[in-house]
Amino acid sequence: MKIRSTAIVLTAVGATALVLSGCTSGGDSSESGDAESITFWVQEDLPDRVAATEAIVASFEQESGVDVEVVSVAEDQFSQLITSSAAAGDLPDVIGGISLPQVRTLSANELIDTDAVGAVIDSLDASTFSEKALELTADGDTQLAVPSESWLQMLFYRTDLFEAAGLEAPDTYDKMLEAAEALNSPEVAGFVGATAPGDAFTEQTFEQVALGNDCQLVNSDGDIELDSEACVGALQFYGDLTTNYSVPGAQDVDTTRATYFAGEAAMFIWSSFVLDEMAGLREDAKPTCPECAADPAFLAQNSGVVTSIAGPDNDGPAQFGEITSWTITDGANAEASQQFIEYMMSDGYQDWIAIAPEGKVPVRFGTTDSPTEYSDLWATLPAGVDTKAPLSDFYSAEVLDAVAAGPEDIARWAIPQGQGDLLGALQGEQPVAEAVSDVAQGGDAEQAAQTAAEAARSVQESLQ
Helix, strand or coil: CEEEEEEECCCCHHHHHHHHCCCCCCCCECCCCCCEEEEEEECCCCHHHHHHHHHHHHHHHHHHCCEEEEEEECHHHHHHHHHHHHHHCCCCCEEEEECHHHHHHHHHCCCECHHHHHHHHHHHCHHHECHHHHHHCEECCEECCEEEEEEEEEEEEEHHHHHHHCCCCCCEHHHHHHHHHHHCCCCCECCECCCCCCCHHHHHHHHHHHHCCCCCCECCCCCECCCCHHHHHHHHHHHHHHHHCCCCCCCCHHHHHHHHHCCCECEEEEEHHHHHHHCCCCHHHCCCCHHHHCCCCHHHHCEEEECECECCCCCCCCEEEEEEEEEEECCCCHHHHHHHHHHHCCCCHHHHHHCCHHHCEECECCCCCCCCHHHHHHCCCEECCCCCEEHHHCCCHHHHHHHHCHHHCEECCCCCCCCHHHHHHHHHHCHHHHHHHHHHCCCCHHHHHHHHHHHHHHHHHHHC
8 A cells, every 4th residue: 555644735736736746547557566556535634544544445455456545635625636636637546535515526527437436336235325415425316426424513502501591402593692692701702603714614614504594505496595685694693693702803613612622612613523522532632621620521521512503584493514425536447446435335434434433424324234234333433532432421312313313414505406516616715704704703794695695606607
């Protein structure tokens, strides 16, 4: 196995092309002889997770005789690297850990071997997968990717503070605002959420809030809806929270977590990947609240979760989450690539999920002979990095059940309306994150929504 596991961090396309010039298509023979070889990009740059991936790949190589070159790619560099690699004719054979918008971007640029992807699904048996996961990773009857696992975006809240103040779980806009106002103080912010402009995490955070108010990116006819009354209302609500009851400055994936971990916020929005860290199982991201010195798991034991937030313009709440997938690129060594993904979704699947079970909820529930094998296994897997322990040691069954049920309840912008390509294309410009940043600084919600809608319409027109 040839490994390039250090995350690629680049600032110029020219530099990217230079670094990737060593990548070869999987159809070439490896340096060791006539053995087949493939190049595998994994969208992951945390050293421990990359090392665990390499161990699984090594087992596949030993069993199959296929050489695999592993390339670790940082998430925020993925789009740039794919663009330059495609232009140079040096695409990898297999890509793992890609999000739904990234799947759509690859599809829009005709970079996917859909026949090979479909063959993997057929081999593994489509009935063993979550129907929702297959739906979100398909374009009509054409499968674009092999869905692997999911993570959920959730609102975490301090149950101890809520109970002391007599507050209900913050599962609606009104309850969130009531709690934020009641609990906000110089020592503890009522809420902290992402507001950094140009940041995918800001868009993801707001999409969850927006879906709860039935704010959609597009309607059933494909028309942009970001300037609708529902979206203006969602922006106004989020702006109210972040302007009046949060901490100063632009907030991102790191600062929101740090604030809640320090005990300085009563609510925050983050993904299920935070569960092991909140339990004190990761040394480089441990809770620092005053109570956490004596009990590193204090926040885990005193935090509740809300998976769906309902706004006033919606009949029911909606759950935001992500499906991460595998795909095979156009021109890849299809046979070896199919063999590799089938291994990662069967013999290697337990070890793959075990890398980070808090953020890798399986969407292949089991096998044809054992339909719930992987979903049953998930609940028993130890989480954490420096310390390993099952999440059930720290969280209630209610919390874990909410995480496990996520794959079947995930809602996303644009994909149900057949506009997944637009969702992918917007990742470069991030007009929604810009709108959120604007209202977080006191800007007018209606104007911010109109600006975002105009930018989205411009991107949509460029795709036609």
